[in-house]
Amino acid sequence: MSAVGTEVDTHDDHHHGPARGIGRWLFTTNHKDIGTLYLFFSLIMFLIGGSMALLIRAELFQPGLQLIEPGFFNQMTTLHGLIMVFGAVMPAFVGLANWMIPIMIGAPDMALPRMNNWSFWILPFAFAMLLSSLFMEGGAPNFGWTFYAPLSTTYAPPSVTYFVFGVHMMGISSIMGAINIIATITNMRAPGMTWMKLPLFVWTWLITAFLLLAVMPVLAGVVTMVLTDVHFGTSFFNAAGGGDPVLFQHVFWFFGHPEVYIMILPAFGIVSHIIPTFARKPLFGYASMVYATASIAVLSFTVWAHHMFTVGIPLAGELFFMYATMAIAVPTGVKVFNWMATMWRGSITFETPMLFALAFVVLFTIGGLSGLMLAIAPSDFQYHDTYFVVAHFHYVLVPGAVFGIMAGVYFWLPKWTGHVLDERAGRRHFWLSFIGVNLTFFPMHFIGLAGMPRRIPDYALQFADFNMVASIGAFLFGFSQLLFVWNVISNIRKGRQATDQVWEGAQGLEWELSSPPPYHSFSEPPKVN
Amino acid sequence: MASALAFVAALALACMPAVVSGAWEVNLDPGVTEISRAIFDLHMTIFWICVAIACLVFGVMLWAAYFHRKSRGAVAKHFHENTFLEILWTLIPIGILVLMAVPATATLIKIYDPRDAELDVLVTGYQWRWRYQYLDQELDYFSNMSTPMEQVTNQAAKGENYLLEVDRPLVLPVGKKIRFLLTSNDVIHSWWVPAIAVKQDAIPGFVNEAWTVIDKPGIYRGQCAELCGQNHAFMPIVLDVREEEEFAAWLSEAQAEAAAAGQESTREWTMDELMARGEEVYNTNCAACHQVTGAGVPPVFPALVGSPVVTGDIAAHEAIVLQGKAGTAMQSFASQLSAADLAAVITYERNAWGNNTGDLIQPSAIAEKLSNATGGE
Ligand SMILES: [Cu+2]
Numbered sequence: 001m002s003a004v005g006t007e008v009d010t011h012d013d014h015h016h017g018p019a020r021g022i023g024r025w026l027f028t029t030n031h032k033d034i035g036t037l038y039l040f041f042s043l044i045m046f047l048i049g050g051s052m053a054l055l056i057r058a059e060l061f062q063p064g065l066q067l068i069e070p071g072f073f074n075q076m077t078t079l080h081g082l083i084m085v086f087g088a089v090m091p092a093f094v095g096l097a098n099w100m101i102p103i104m105i106g107a108p109d110m111a112l113p114r115m116n117n118w119s120f121w122i123l124p125f126a127f128a129m130l131l132s133s134l135f136m137e138g139g140a141p142n143f144g145w146t147f148y149a150p151l152s153t154t155y156a157p158p159s160v161t162y163f164v165f166g167v168h169m170m171g172i173s174s175i176m177g178a179i180n181i182i183a184t185i186t187n188m189r190a191p192g193m194t195w196m197k198l199p200l201f202v203w204t205w206l207i208t209a210f211l212l213l214a215v216m217p218v219l220a221g222v223v224t225m226v227l228t229d230v231h232f233g234t235s236f237f238n239a240a241g242g243g244d245p246v247l248f249q250h251v252f253w254f255f256g257h258p259e260v261y262i263m264i265l266p267a268f269g270i271v272s273h274i275i276p277t278f279a280r281k282p283l284f285g286y287a288s289m290v291y292a293t294a295s296i297a298v299l300s301f302t303v304w305a306h307h308m309f310t311v312g313i314p315l316a317g318e319l320f321f322m323y324a325t326m327a328i329a330v331p332t333g334v335k336v337f338n339w340m341a342t343m344w345r346g347s348i349t350f351e352t353p354m355l356f357a358l359a360f361v362v363l364f365t366i367g368g369l370s371g372l373m374l375a376i377a378p379s380d381f382q383y384h385d386t387y388f389v390v391a392h393f394h395y396v397l398v399p400g401a402v403f404g405i406m407a408g409v410y411f412w413l414p415k416w417t418g419h420v421l422d423e424r425a426g427r428r429h430f431w432l433s434f435i436g437v438n439l440t441f442f443p444m445h446f447i448g449l450a451g452m453p454r455r456i457p458d459y460a461l462q463f464a465d466f467n468m469v470a471s472i473g474a475f476l477f478g479f480s481q482l483l484f485v486w487n488v489i490s491n492i493r494k495g496r497q498a499t500d501q502v503w504e505g506a507q508g509l510e511w512e513l514s515s516p517p518p519y520h521s522f523s524e525p526p527k528v529n
Numbered sequence: 530m531a532s533a534l535a536f537v538a539a540l541a542l543a544c545m546p547a548v549v550s551g552a553w554e555v556n557l558d559p560g561v562t563e564i565s566r567a568i569f570d571l572h573m574t575i576f577w578i579c580v581a582i583a584c585l586v587f588g589v590m591l592w593a594a595y596f597h598r599k600s601r602g603a604v605a606k607h608f609h610e611n612t613f614l615e616i617l618w619t620l621i622p623i624g625i626l627v628l629m630a631v632p633a634t635a636t637l638i639k640i641y642d643p644r645d646a647e648l649d650v651l652v653t654g655y656q657w658r659w660r661y662q663y664l665d666q667e668l669d670y671f672s673n674m675s676t677p678m679e680q681v682t683n684q685a686a687k688g689e690n691y692l693l694e695v696d697r698p699l700v701l702p703v704g705k706k707i708r709f710l711l712t713s714n715d716v717i718h719s720w721w722v723p724a725i726a727v728k729q730d731a732i733p734g735f736v737n738e739a740w741t742v743i744d745k746p747g748i749y750r751g752q753c754a755e756l757c758g759q760n761h762a763f764m765p766i767v768l769d770v771r772e773e774e775e776f777a778a779w780l781s782e783a784q785a786e787a788a789a790a791g792q793e794s795t796r797e798w799t800m801d802e803l804m805a806r807g808e809e810v811y812n813t814n815c816a817a818c819h820q821v822t823g824a825g826v827p828p829v830f831p832a833l834v835g836s837p838v839v840t841g842d843i844a845a846h847e848a849i850v851l852q853g854k855a856g857t858a859m860q861s862f863a864s865q866l867s868a869a870d871l872a873a874v875i876t877y878e879r880n881a882w883g884n885n886t887g888d889l890i891q892p893s894a895i896a897e898k899l900s901n902a903t904g905g906e
């Protein structure tokens with residue numbers, strides 16, 4: 001057990017290990033336990049959301065309706081999106097934040113440990129409620145994860161009410177998580193840990209937390225407007241009652257665009273730790289990385305209507321949102337160039353976390369460039385709502401956010417468990433995922449440009465070949481994730497004892513603690529120099 | 530790295546025969562209007578700029594990944610800052626973006642000019658078909674997908690234009706400026722024909738504008754692009770673009786047909802006639818929700834077999850078909866179908882699938898109801 005502290009305080013459970021049994025997990029206020037809970041929850045959601053994606057790809061393997069009805073297909077696309085965004089990606093980042101932020105800034109725990117417990121335990125209930133709608137009369141929500149009115153109001157299945165409350169609960173959980181992270185970072189840094197010494201993962205999360213605080217209430221507002229339109233006779237989004245369906249889209253995307261940066265900024269942070277470690281060279285342009293992240297966050301509030309170029313926006317509006325969107329390419333480019341320069345003249349090795357991080361940079365850049373194409377409003381008239389968009393956002397979210405998360409997990413897993421990573425198993429998982437992801441999403445650019453709309457269960461014959469390739473890739477990618485589960489579980493159970501530093505080039509406070517770290521991280525603040 | 534190269538090579542090889550045969554479409558359609566070609570050129574310009582940026586970034590990364598490997602004996606340098614570089618790779622991208630913005634802005638300004646149209650067509654989205662009204666021509670009809678359900682459910686071989694064919698295409702003249710006014714009767718749809726590069730949302734309660742001048746006669750196909758419910762995949766758009774004289778001839782013929790259809794409600798119809806017409810009308814207009822078998826998809830779309838409304842009081846049955854039910858997907862059909870079609874479909878529902886009420890509704894009775902309703906407004 002950890003060293004005995006020096007305080008006079010005699011709470012006798014203070015320096016003990018975790019409680020025994022299920023109670024440890026239900027009542028825990030320990031940042032590592034809660035981090036673990038978040039990460040496992042996110043893994044389960046990733047597998048559920050992934051199974052839905054496979055069902056979608058199975059139906060799209062060939063033209064014609066083979067497996068599922070169009071109505072159920074729409075439920076699958078809706079739930080797949082909601083689960084991956086709110087159940088898999090966001091909780092995974094919160095899990096990593098819980099585990100790593102206190103350790104990286106030299107704090108004993110999160111600032112608000114009880115609220116931390118609460119913000120996690122809301123989530124299983126929120127998703128149980130959302131998933132239970134599958135068994136209701138009329139089925140689960142079927143209006144897409146973007147739930148455009150009036151499809152989600154006047155024309156919605158009865159389960160829309162459950163969807164609204166589910167989203168409210170997820171929002172409360174995220175807001176509490178964000179407050180906790182901000183409080184921890186601002187108050188609990190070790191002496192000497194000045195702002196411009198903060199590790200980049202901490203910086204990116206701090207900025208993400210502010211984005212969450214700003215936009216989750218907007219999401220709560222828009223679902224509440226949906227709720228009152230459905231049940232209480234308001235007409236926010238109903239033209240017949242003096243409302244406006246397009247208002248929904250403005251409010252939704254005012255939340256939705258910063259949301260996409262919420263899902264990518266922490267991954268930027270992770271990659272900014274991994275590349276220097278395996279290039280054995282300090283991160284290039286630390287300060288410019290921080291400023292670039294902050295500028296992306298600020299700009300993300302000014303671009304929402306690029307999701308709405310075809311709703312009938314006046315010319316001046318189209319131009320404004322086109323220019324603002326193009327501007328985001330500048331700070332994003334700065335990040336990519338800095339990673340590139342970090343590799344330059346390093347001494348590079350390719351362990352599993354590095355492979356995922358490099359794939360992240362390359363494939364995220366592809367997603368970024370297709371994003372730039374989509375920003376060009378006149379061309380967007382052809383791309384909008386086609387598979388080109390599907391290809392774009394899956395490139396930034398799967399080999400983007402998800403690879404970023406996996407890179408982080410492989411990077412920090414030996415620290416968490418104290419067991420050295422099985423490199424062969426890790427690389428096998430990487431290469432299968434890499435091939436699978438490209439086989440799935442690259443052809444989607446082609447079918448999108450050739451004219452296939454998104455969210456359809458059946459398609460014209462000219463799209464058949466590439467759809468078949470995409471479906472094969474999806475199954476390859478999907479089943480390779482079982483290797484990930486296997487790798488994580490076998491690393492938890494056994495493996496050679498890892499050193500404190502774990503990786504040769506690793507730098508930072510987290511690598512000074514033992515592997516695994518003591519149950520309470522830094523009882524005494526470390527010295528930062 | 531070696532396996533990555535092998536993978537790329539294998540993928541390239543696998544694509545070769547496809548590229549040669551041209552069966553695998555990979556790019557936008559340049560289309561048949563000035564605007565669609567402008568958009569295509571813009572798309573290709575931006576695309577090649579992106580390819581160049583990608584080659585540069587990935588090239589540097591690959592170079593470093595190969596030559597600055599530890600296994601090749603590379604020793605890490607320790608530089609980690611260079612203000613000049615940071616400024617350079619902020620300014621150069623800004624320059625490139627400005628270069629991109631110039632043609633993009635020019636094209637956009639061209640698109641936003643719906644003035645001086647010679648023909649106005651009001652396009653209305655319905656769950657799940659399109660309605661076309663030629664505003665000054667007294668012509669108004671619906672366009673439904675004509676691909677048979679047997680092809681969708683794989684009981685019949687799929688035709689060449691599977692899912693992209695309709696019973697009545699939108700017929701347009703070549704070389705004239707046509708203005709589309711778009712709206713919707715229920716949820717948001719989006720009217721998209723790639724060959725003319727028009728994609729505009731059809732929003733209930735609002736009217737959007739778009740326009741085109743088509744250079745070449747031909748058949749051009751598109752689809753609804755905004756998720757609009759269960760049959761979103763099944764509301765295609767077909768344009769039949771004709772030379773000017775052919776269009777004029779078609780127009781007067783279509784107007785004459787429409788006028789003749791208006792006369793149908795004055796005569797007496799037999800049960801067999803009504804049932805035959807009713808089945809046709811039902812299958813194109815009602816089966817998407819209530820199903821061909823009348824079994825519906827409860828609880829969202831009620832079954833009509835044995836339904837108390839359909840087998841009970843005729844007036845209540847007529848009322849729901851004519852007026853619809855506010856706040857549900859059951860829309861008002863009074864302005865969508867002719868009196869004869871309405872009488873036929875109601876008669877059909879009351880006598881098909883074992884409903885056997887024996888009731889026969891004459892078109893003249895419906896016509897009277899319709900004129901009372903408009904008179905009373
Ligand atoms: Cu539609």
